[in-house]
Amino acid sequence: QVQLVQSGAEVKKPGASVKVSCRASGYTFTGYYMHWVRQAPGQGLEWMGWINPNSAGTNYAQKFQGRVTMTRDTSISTAYMELSRLTSDDTAVYYCAKGAHITAADYWGQGTLVTVSS
Amino acid sequence: EIVLTQSPATLSLSPGERATLSCRASQSVSSYLAWYQQKPGQAPRLLIYDASNRATGIPTRFSGSGSGTDFTLTISSLEPEDFAVYYCQQRSIWPPLFTFGPGTKVDIK
Numbered sequence: 097q098v099q100l101v102q103s104g105a106e107v108k109k110p111g112a113s114v115k116v117s118c119r120a121s122g123y124t125f126t127g128y129y130m131h132w133v134r135q136a137p138g139q140g141l142e143w144m145g146w147i148n149p150n151s152a153g154t155n156y157a158q159k160f161q162g163r164v165t166m167t168r169d170t171s172i173s174t175a176y177m178e179l180s181r182l183t184s185d186d187t188a189v190y191y192c193a194k195g196a197h198i199t200a201a202d203y204w205g206q207g208t209l210v211t212v213s214s
Numbered sequence: 215e216i217v218l219t220q221s222p223a224t225l226s227l228s229p230g231e232r233a234t235l236s237c238r239a240s241q242s243v244s245s246y247l248a249w250y251q252q253k254p255g256q257a258p259r260l261l262i263y264d265a266s267n268r269a270t271g272i273p274t275r276f277s278g279s280g281s282g283t284d285f286t287l288t289i290s291s292l293e294p295e296d297f298a299v300y301y302c303q304q305r306s307i308w309p310p311l312f313t314f315g316p317g318t319k320v321d322i323k
Binding site: 131133140141142143146155157158191193196197198199200201202204205206207 | 215245246247248250252257258259260263264267269270301303304305309310311312313314315316317
């Protein structure tokens with residue numbers, strides 16, 4: 097069965113960077129885009145971007161351009177999302193989600209809470 | 215950038231009632247629209263993709279319709295487990311970017 101297992105919760109200081117991992121299993125990792133979505137406490141879903149694990153090509157939401165980097169390691173079926181220059185507004189649960197049908201995401205990780213606090 | 219608007223923000227209904235949720239796009243997204251359900255403390259779950267196709271394992275009481283700029287998610291008869299927040303999400307044709315709507319909360323009346 098498809099599983100996306102994310103790394104554990106992080107606490108970071110303002111100005112720091114965070115790197116979240118997402119290990120995929122149960123499907124061909126290189127066959128589907130991986131999306132990253134975040135959700136601030138009590139707020140809605142915010143799409144950050146995707147990576148094509150086959151080509152390593154990426155596409156980021158304009159809001160995160162210059163601050164986010166999505167990478168992958170196909171040898172261990174793992175995708176990564178790194179966000180730099182963190183502020184308190186980046187406190188959120190970060191999800192990875194497997195792309196499906198081009199237009200959606202059908203399997204989601206359990207989420208990783210990133211807390212930014214001085 | 216395409217903006218999605220969902221209405222109403224909150225829908226208060228009783229089990230067994232029909233729920234009709236709306237999602238409107240600021241410009242045409244063709245049929246590139248999906249719906250998700252999210253319960254507290256859980257990751258979102260894909261319900262509908264390409265506007266009207268149910269995802270694997272989704273009960274038939276969930277249906278999606280629409281194209282262009284106006285879309286609807288209908289839950290024909292609410293079950294207790296359906297009370298949750300529902301998000302629509304679009305994929306722009308080019309560049310292929312996603313956007314989520316602000317969500318509609320379906321709560322128990």
